[in-house]
Structures are given as C-alpha cells and as structure tokens.
Amino acid sequence: MEPSPVASWAHTLAVFDLETTGIDIDTCRIVTAHVGVIGADGAVLEQRQWLVDPGVEIPTAATLIHGVTTERARLEGRPAAQAVAEIIDALRDAAGRGYPIVAYNAAYDLSVLHREAERYAHDAFRGPGFVIDPLVIDKAVDRFRRGKRTLTAACEHYGVELTAAHDAGADAIAAGRVAQAIARSFPEVAATTIAELHASQVDWSREQAESYQEWRRMNGEPEFTTSGAWPLR
Incomplete structure (x- = not known):
C-alpha cells in the first residue's frame, strides 16, 4: 500500500524544542535549544542548536533528564542573553518564510522562551502565524487511546524513530515527524x-x-x- 501523502500544511515544517532547568515556566531557564526545518518526508533540511549557560545552577534532577551539568554549561555554553536573542531570531526567520512551527507541548516551550525574552529585555517572540502541537492534536483526534502521551509514547504509537529522548534536536525533529504521521493517520487533520x-x-x-x-x-x-x-x- 502506498503511504498517504502528507498534508499540504506539513510539506515543510519548522521544528522547535527546549531543554531547561525545570518545569516552572516562570522560573526555569533554557539549557539547550533546537530550531530546524524538515521536509515532507521528514528529512532534516536545516538545523541550529544551542548549548546555553543559564546563569543559574542546573538542578541534578534536570541534568539527569537532559545530561547537561552546570559545569559543562558554564564552560561550553553561550551566554543566556545572546542565546535567547538568537533563538528568537531563528524562529522569526522560519515564521517569516511561512513555515508552521511544531513543538510538542508548545505552550511550555513558547512560554519559557517568552519569559526568557522578558528576563533579558529582548523583543519577545509572540509566536508565528501558526503553531502545530502534536500533543494537543493527538489528544483531540485519538481521545480514548490508553497510555501515556509523552513524546516517546507518541513516537512509538506513530512509528517515528526517537533515538535520543530529551535531546533538544532529536525531540524537535521527532515532534515534526509525529505531526506529519498524525496527518497521514487522520484524513480530517490532513484536510484541515x-x-x-x-x-x-x-x-x-x-x-x-x-x-x-x-x-x-x-x-x-x-x-x-x-x-x-x-x-x-
């Protein structure tokens, strides 16, 4: 059987993910970030990644998730103020080219970035014209499916490879591919x-x-x- 064609809105997608110091959008800081572009077949067309010195201690609990220690961030990371500005510019560029921006649990990542922009007195990225959140869409179109709704679980369900969970680049790319897989699985989503x-x-x-x-x-x-x-x- 031939695979279903990808929805027109998913032909080219910007993908975005953050790893941070915690879960509170008002206080956590960015540690790593990825902004990229994938094509209709899920192939990576562009990618930019950041390792950031958040300017605060990275809690052990966060390090255990994404692997970045305070020492490494201080030694190798870009200053937070500069990195936040660059991440915002990269998203603005992608949005300016008309790409929807995919982020899994988008309200978290976009809100953290917004708070960071305020923290460093940058013009905030208030979101592109259109955002695609595979978490929200999946819960809506397959409401009664049992089990977790993490990115890892979604990748398993939709047959998307995720080789390094909680790596910002791997997560961002996988989220974009999950969005495309949802569109292939649900014609009503593809037609929207x-x-x-x-x-x-x-x-x-x-x-x-x-x-x-x-x-x-x-x-x-x-x-x-x-x-x-x-x-x-």
Missing part, C-alpha cells in the same frame, strides 16, 4: 487548513485542561487549577 488547525488547537487545549482539572478535583484535589491557554501561557 493550517489556520483552522491552529484555531482548533486553541479550543482543544482549553477543553483538555478543563477535563484534566475536573478529574484532579474529583480525585482528592478540590483546589487544583491548570491553564489551557495555548500556544502561550
């Missing part, structure tokens, strides 16, 4: 225009957050709240 898909993700993210909040409150956490704002929190 990029503008309609972006707008749908705004609604889906809010609905998913509301459902998760309700579940947590029903299971012993009556004060639990979470934000479904997307693609920036």
Whole structure:
C-alpha cells in the first residue's frame, strides 16, 4: 500500500524544542535549544542548536533528564542573553518564510522562551502565524487511546524513530515527524487548513485542561487549577 501523502500544511515544517532547568515556566531557564526545518518526508533540511549557560545552577534532577551539568554549561555554553536573542531570531526567520512551527507541548516551550525574552529585555517572540502541537492534536483526534502521551509514547504509537529522548534536536525533529504521521493517520487533520488547525488547537487545549482539572478535583484535589491557554501561557 502506498503511504498517504502528507498534508499540504506539513510539506515543510519548522521544528522547535527546549531543554531547561525545570518545569516552572516562570522560573526555569533554557539549557539547550533546537530550531530546524524538515521536509515532507521528514528529512532534516536545516538545523541550529544551542548549548546555553543559564546563569543559574542546573538542578541534578534536570541534568539527569537532559545530561547537561552546570559545569559543562558554564564552560561550553553561550551566554543566556545572546542565546535567547538568537533563538528568537531563528524562529522569526522560519515564521517569516511561512513555515508552521511544531513543538510538542508548545505552550511550555513558547512560554519559557517568552519569559526568557522578558528576563533579558529582548523583543519577545509572540509566536508565528501558526503553531502545530502534536500533543494537543493527538489528544483531540485519538481521545480514548490508553497510555501515556509523552513524546516517546507518541513516537512509538506513530512509528517515528526517537533515538535520543530529551535531546533538544532529536525531540524537535521527532515532534515534526509525529505531526506529519498524525496527518497521514487522520484524513480530517490532513484536510484541515493550517489556520483552522491552529484555531482548533486553541479550543482543544482549553477543553483538555478543563477535563484534566475536573478529574484532579474529583480525585482528592478540590483546589487544583491548570491553564489551557495555548500556544502561550
């Protein structure tokens, strides 16, 4: 059987990922970053990567995930203010060429970058015209599938190779390929225009957050709240 053609919006995608010092978007700092471009077959066409000195200690828990120690970041990393400016410029360039920007759990990465821009008094990257978040889309189109929804799990489900999880480059490229695989698996996603898909993700993210909040409150956490704002929190 011939593979389904990739959706028109996925012919060329910018891919973006960060590894950071933590999970709190207001306080964590960028440690590594990747901005690249993939073609319709998932081949890497362009890539830029950064190792950043975040200017703070990298917690051991974070190092255990992405492998970068404070010592290495200080020795080899670019100063955070410079790196953040370069990452923003790379995303602006990709968006300016009309590429949708793919990020898995995009609201996290874009929000961290936004806070970093504020921290160093840069003009913030407020997002391109269109963002593709495979996490949000997958939850919406395959709502009742059991199991985890991590990038690793999504790659396994959609048959995408991920050789180095939590490496910013590997994660960014894999996320782009998962987005293309979702489009091949769900004709309704492939047939949706990029503008309609972006707008749908705004609604889906809010609905998913509301459902998760309700579940947590029903299971012993009556004060639990979470934000479904997307693609920036």
